[in-house]
Amino acid sequence: MKRINSVEDLEREREKIRAARDPNKPCITICTGTGCHAAGCYPVAGALREALRTGGIEGEVDLRITGCHGFCERGPLVVINPQRILYQRVKPDDAPDIVSETLKKGKIIERLLYVHPLTEEKIVREDDVPFYKLQKRIIFGNNGNIDPTSIEDYLAIGGYSALAKALTSMEPQQIVEEVKKSGLRGRGGGGFHTGTKWESCRKASGDTRYVICNADEGDPGAYMDRSLLEGNPHSVLEGMIIGAFAIGSNEGYVYVRNEYPLAVENLRIALDRANDWGFFGKNILGSGFDFNVKINRGGGAFVCGESTALMASLEGQPGEPRAKHIHTVESGLYEKPTNLNNVETWANVPYIVNLGAEQYRQIGTDGSKGTKIFSLVGKVNNTGLVEVPMGITLREIVYDIGGGIIGGKRFKAIQTGGPSGGCLPESLLDLPVDFDRLTEAGSMMGSGGMIVMDENNCMVDVAKYFMNFLKEESCGKCASCREGTKRMYEVLHRITEGNGREGDIALLEDLSFVTAEASLCALGGTAPNPVLSTIRYFREEYEVHIKNKKCPAGVCKELITYRIIPNQCTICGRCQKVCPSQAIRGKIKMKKPFEILPEKCIRCGMCSEACKFDAIEIV
Amino acid sequence: MENLNVYAVRLLTQKEYFAPGHRSCQGCAEALAVRLIAKALGRNAIVVQATGCMEIVASPLPFTSWEVPWIHVAFETAASVASGIEAGLKALMRKGRLPKKRVTVLGMGGDGATNDIGIMALSGALERGHDFVYICTDNEAYMNTGIQRSSGTPFGASTTTSPAGRVIPGQITWKKNMAAIAAAHNIPYVATACPSYPLDLVDKVKKAAGTKGPAYVHILSVCPTGWRSPTEMSIRLGRLAAETGVFPLYEIVNGRYRLTIDFPKLRPIRDYFKYQGRFRHLTDEMTEQIEERVHREYQALKDKCQ
Amino acid sequence: MVELTVDGQAVGAEKGKMLLPICLDAGFDIPHLCYNESVRPYGACRLCLVEVRKNGRGRMTTSCTYPVIEGIEVLTQTEKVLRARRLVIELILAMCPGDEEIQEMAREMGVEDVRFEKEEKDCILCGLCGRVCEEVVGANAIHFANKGSNREMIPPFAGEATDCIACGACVTVCPVNVIGMREESDERTIIRWKRTLKMKKCKVCGNYFAPWFQLEKFRQQAGLPTDFFDTCYSCRE
Known part of the structure; x- marks a missing residue:
């Protein structure tokens, strides 16, 4: 393919592609x-x-x-x-x-x-399925229509038209203003106003500026960025070129997780193809603007999703955050002004440029504009990626889009914002989802993970799970975060083992305070959220664990015993067959209800799952 | 410690508490020692200084080199004033009139102020067990008044009041072992040091400051003016003093002796003498006699270290 | 020059300097473990926390990494700051209960005992040794490895530190004294980094004065003649 040198050429090529296709x-x-x-x-x-x-x-x-x-x-x-x-x-x-x-x-x-x-x-029809019907898929919707490895597909749906518009009919400052006006906020978790960030970077002194796309998505259960990069890499790249033009940068990086091989592969293909077509390199579309992007694969550290750690990692240093008293927009990568945005943020840019800030502002709430992609997982019927307008309530997401809880069980909590987010209880189901409201409730938007939990989830155990993740993924630089998360895990662990002590909740609060307040980066700063939010909304559950040594949800193995209810046991012997530790006594011939030997039982729950008559209960 | 001074010295604070611009002679190792002492003690120190070289050079009215509280007192009273300040601080902190924090009280004097004139006050302060540090910067004579002998002047050294002539070969008494006298008070910390070994010196001053109770550090300070030695030799002379065994570097922590720098083989004492005009007149025979006594004393010290 | 106030007292400081040295110079006691003015500030120990108020908004930050700006109000002794410091030292003490320096520091801050299971580590992971090795010495013999609670300061692959010149800078800078050096006749060992180097003997006086490897490195770096380090410092004319 020969490079396209002007917008007219681009439109001509686009028409050619469209003409060759029969809708x-x-x-x-x-x-x-x-x-x-x-x-x-x-x-x-x-x-x-x-x-x-x-x-x-x-x-x-x-x-x-x-x-x-x-x-x-x-x-x-x-x-x-075409019937869909x-x-x-x-x-x-x-x-x-x-x-x-x-x-x-x-x-x-x-x-x-x-x-x-x-x-x-x-x-x-696909569009009539409630899962899709209630979404507003302005960013994510094209995923289903294009082959990510084909730039022609992207062009056919109007791809790179925003770039053409930006390069030819807009001044860089005008683009910044437009993004500012749109109210777009960083989708990576910080929620910082993207336009403001661009403007600071644009105004920072120095000749060299960098733009970075943060695709180091490491939250357990979250895969929005991955799916965007895998499914529509050109939209992200287009956003980056527009951003670089607005900021005045000629060099960009995509820092993508190496655990996402397909994303890396598709991104690389997209980049090569876009290079061939002339969307990268020198004199893009004849505008005189030069821009190149390099792909950098991350080494698998969660903390490298933090902007300064990511930049350190890009420089070849260990991925440790540094103090941000001088912002990265002034001194970031190689101590040059650097603008870093998340995959989803970049993907929003072409939409804003194409349709204008006014149209974009129509979607969302006062403080948070546009849509947000969430990965809805956990105990919900329709797991998957959902793109919803800001301000939608949690209830709509869980019940209308998500189709409710699996098995009709009772909703207990929803964990938002990844490992550093918090758990919100049923009483907050009508909370509109936007940056500020979630933070007020003690959780956060994060990059958009949503884990739904039902009555069979123990909140202490959930807090323990996330704390385990965080203690492993803390870079270990700050004593408060490294030791704080470790000790919080220790305390949570002993509570779930039935060794909780009086005062453990206060101790957890102390540790939360020091971890959040004394640590350098956002990982430490938000690390206590899983603990604090569960204490805030599910304090009784902690107290039952500590005082009564019981786990109401029946999750913490040390605190539960399985028992066969004699009247309900049909003496079928199924439980005995599946028991891996020969802990079930009884013979079918004896015609007597089976019994579980507590000393042998390892509390794996196999028997309970195997029993068809609900004859095994947890006490 | 002593051999680590390649990079480790760069880790000392760059902050100067004994500022440059004072009026010491070229090549003065005593000023260097004081500078290191001040760095070792840091900001939370109160210095009491007896009359002597370091007082003269560092406080020409209206200037001072000191960037910590500093008081000049009469020749004999450094130790007594220091003990008074220490007692006062303690009382004020106890009454809550001063915030509780660690402040090092340092008494300082030269060999004259320590060995001769102020020994009584020093002995009393050590005996009373005040929590303070006393440092003697020993340049082996009354240098600022014109190189008169003191009890710190070594045997055979020529001074203006012990001139070497045909009959008398300079100083005819052996140098007073002030560190041993201090140690005899059974105080928790006694040490000898020399600015030619800066890390060792800093380490010892820090240890002294960290000691609860009285601590005494005796510092050999090469004086090119009084020793009649080339000014660029000051550091090397300090090293030679240690390497020849003339001034062994050791510390006594709660009665336990330890040589902080030990040499398997002592260097001939001639190496030390040959750069110094004050020993120029010594014959080979006398040098050998001195060497023999130095070795004996060094051995005796080593025996104590076992 | 910028003007700021520390605990109500006006303090002048050079622009761009970090807050901790300025507060220390002005006589405010702020505990710290990982700060040394010869290396870049790092902010690992989190003990030098202070509250900084700027434009009416206050927040807690480590003073060693905070560059001073005009008009800020610094509070070093608020209840919040003291609480955080106490908890940090408690966490460090629980990690290294055997370090006397830490015990002493904890006692001064009013922490007598820890509420956690004591570990048996000795290194507080302040990183000073590694940073000094990189920034002052330039040998890069040791570095942090692993992350989270598995973090440790080690030579490459936890073996011998083959780039170590046994200069001992790390030994002197360690705030808790756990690196350790041993000199036995003709050998010097940096104990923690498992590095033993033969010492060079002076041709004249016969004393061992520095490790071979170190001298050879200096000689090559400075382009000195091969016999330059045959004699020790005192014997060199």
């Missing part, structure tokens, strides 16, 4: 995001290709491998365009049917449709 030509898109990949989308894709060939309609139907559609719970997902028929949980064996029935005869295959869990109505 009514059937096209099967297969989601190959992380969730669908795990569910086995590639065999499905292979089977579909094979079926198309044997069916003899190979040339008449396009087959497109796309990034994540978001509805991971129901993967592998197949969408048939959604088939879920497709298996390779279904491929011939899809070809012969749907594509050839235009019939819907009922068994592959999504069934509404309440109304039991079968839903045909």
Whole structure:
């Protein structure tokens, strides 16, 4: 491909691509995001290709491998365009049917449709599925329509038009103003106003400036950035070029986790293709603006998601944060002014430039504009990635989009904001989700993790889990964070083991204070959130653990015993078969209810799961 | 410690509490010693100084080199004033009139002020057990008044009041062992040091300051003026004094002796004498006699270190 | 020059200087373990916390890494600061209960005992030795390894520190004295880094005066003649 040297050339090429495509030509898109990949989308894709060939309609139907559609719970997902028929949980064996029935005869295959869990109505079109219907997918929506490795796909949906607009008809300062006006706030967790940040960086003294895309997403259970990079890397790159132009930078970096091989791969392909087309390098689109991006793979430290640690890591130093009394926009990477934004923030930029700040401001609340992608996981029916407007309530996310709690159990808490976020209880379900409201409630937006918990989750155990993660991932520089998280884990551990002491809650509060107040970076500063928020909203649960040595949720192994309820035991022997430690006494012949020997029981819960008659209880 | 002075000395504070610009002679090792002492003690110190070289050079009215509280007192009273200040601080802190913090009270004098004129006050202060440090900066004669002998002048050294002539070979008495006298008070810390070994000196002063109760540090300070030695030789002379065994570097912590720098083989004493005009007149025979006694005393000290 | 107030007292300071040395110079006692003016401030021990008020907003920060600016109000003894310091020293003491310097410091701050299980570490992970080795000596013989609670200061792969010149700068700078050096006849060992170097004997006086490896390194760096270090400092004419 020869470089495009002007906006006119770009539009001409775009028209060429569009002209070569028939919008009514059937096209099967297969989601190959992380969730669908795990569910086995590639065999499905292979089977579909094979079926198309044997069916003899190979040339008449396009087959497109796309990034994540978001509805991971129901993967592998197949969408048939132009009708937008959604088939879920497709298996390779279904491929011939899809070809012969749907594509050839235009019939819907009922068994592959999504069934509404309440109304039991079968839903045909993707957009009618409640999971998608209530979302506002301005950033994430294109994932399902394009092949991430194909720049033509991205151009066909209007890609790089924002760049063309920015380079030719806008002054850098004007772009900054536009972003400022849009109210876009950093999606990586800090929630700092992006426009303000750009402006400070633009005004900082020095010739060399850097822009960085932070794709070191390390929160357990969060994969928004990953899916964006895997599914639509060009949108992120386009945002970066516009940002660099606005700030006055000629060099950029993408710091991406090495644990995301597909994201790295797709990003690299996207970068190469964009380079070929002339969206990078010298004199981009004939505007005289030069910009290059390098991809840097992270070494797997959670703390490298912190901006100064990330920059240290980019420089080749150990990934440790440093004091930010002089902001990174003034002295960041190699002590030069550096603007760092998260993947999702960058992906928002083309949208804002294209449609203008006014339109963007329509979405969201007073303090938080636009949409936010959340990864909704845990004990919720529809796990997956959801993009919702700011200000939506937690209830809408969990019940309307998420489809409620698995097995109709009771909602207990939702953990937002990754390991440093907090757990919010049922009473706060109507809390509108935006940066400020979440912080007020003792949690945070973070990068957008949402873990739903039901009555079978022990909050002390949850706090312990996150503290374990944090103590491992603290860089260890600050004594307060390194020792504080370790000691908090220790205290939580002993509470869950039944060795909790009077005053342990106060001790945890002391430790939380010192970890948050005395540590350097945001990791230490927010590390106590899981503990503090669970103490704040679930104090009784802690007290029961400490005083009564009981775990109400039946999670903490040392505090529970399994018991067979004699009246309900049908003497089937199932529990005895699955018990790994021969802790269940009884014989079917004896016709007497089985018994669990407490001294042998390792409290694995296998028997309880195996019992079909709910005859095993936790006391 | 002593051999670590390649990079370790750079880790000493760059803050000067004994400022440059004072009027000591070229090559004065005593000024260097005081500078190191001041660095070792840091900001929370009160210095009481008897009359002597260091008082003269550092406080020409209206200037002073001292950046910590400093008081000049009469020749014999450094130790007694220091003990008074220490007692006063203690009382004021106890009554809550001063915030409780660690303040080092330092009494300082030369060999004249310590060995001769102020020995009574010093002995009393050591005996009373005040929590203070006394440092003697010993340049082996009354230098600022014109190189008169003191009881710290070594055997054979020529001074204006012990001139070497045909009959008398300079100083005819052996140098008073002031460190041993201090040690005889059974105080918790006694040490000898020399600015040619700066880390060792700083370490000892810090230890002295950290000691609860009285501490005494005796510092050999090369004086090019009085010793009639080239000014650029001051540091080397200090090292030679230690290497020849003339001025062994040791410390006594709660009665336990330890040589902080031990040499398996002592250097011939001639190496030390040959750079100094005050010993120029000594014959080989006398040098050998001196060497023999130095070795004997060094051995005796080593025996105590066992 | 900028003007600031520390505990109500006006203090002048050079612009860009860090707060801790300025407060110490002005006579305010702020405990600290990982600060040394010869190396860049690091902020690992978190003991030098103070409250800084700027434009009416106050927050707690380590004074060693805070560059002074005009008009700030520094508070070194507020209840919040003291509480945080006490907790930090308690955490450090629980990690290294055997270090006398830490015990003493804790006692001064009013911490007698710790509420946690005592560990048996001795290094407080202030990083001074490594930073001195890098910034002052330039040998880069040791560095932090691992993260979180597994963090430790070690030679490469926890073996012998093969770049160590046994200068002992780390030994002197260590605030808790746990590195240790041993000199036995013709050998010098930096105990913690498992580094033993042969000492060079002076041709004239016969005393051992410095490690071979170190002298050889200096000789090469400075381009000195091969026999330059045959004699010790005292014997060199």
